[in-house]
Amino acid sequence: MTKIYLCIVSLRPDCPDPVNPLPPLECLRFFEAAARHESFARAAEELRVTPAAVAHRMRTLERYLGAPLFSRRQRSVRLNRRGRAYYEAIRRILRDIxxxxxHHADGRRLRGR
Incomplete structure (x- = not known):
């Protein structure tokens, strides 16, 4: 069966794009902090935003992925199994970046190619 994607980027920035399948990169940065701390409040403090901003980006990322990454409880969050696996992968990728x-900023600037 063929899937048809209808996505108006300005109205639905969380819609998976088959041409560019990357989630919003800001959401990944927020996710890494929230997952590492297992706290939206501590991630917000680190990122100098509000806990609501972190929660919003986590909902955006979860909608993009089509699955929850956290188990939410009253005033706390914990990574679920899928969230833990995603965190390990994202953490490695961000560390490589x-x-x-x-490496390239330490006096070895990329030439304009």
Whole structure:
């Protein structure tokens, strides 16, 4: 069966795009902090935003993925099994991006290619 994607980016930024399947990258940064702390409040403090902003981006990411990443309880969150697996993968990817960026920023600037 063929899936048809209808997505108006300006109205639904969380809609999976078959041409560019990346989730909103800001959501990944927020997810990494929220997952590491298992707390939207502590992630918000680190990122200098409100806990509501973190919660909003987590809902956006979960809608994009089509599955919850956290078990939500009264005033607390915990990664679920899917969230833990996703966190491990995202953590490695962000660490690689950080290392690569640091390598190229340490006097080895990329030439305009």
């Amino acid at each position: 950080h290392r690569t960026t640091r």
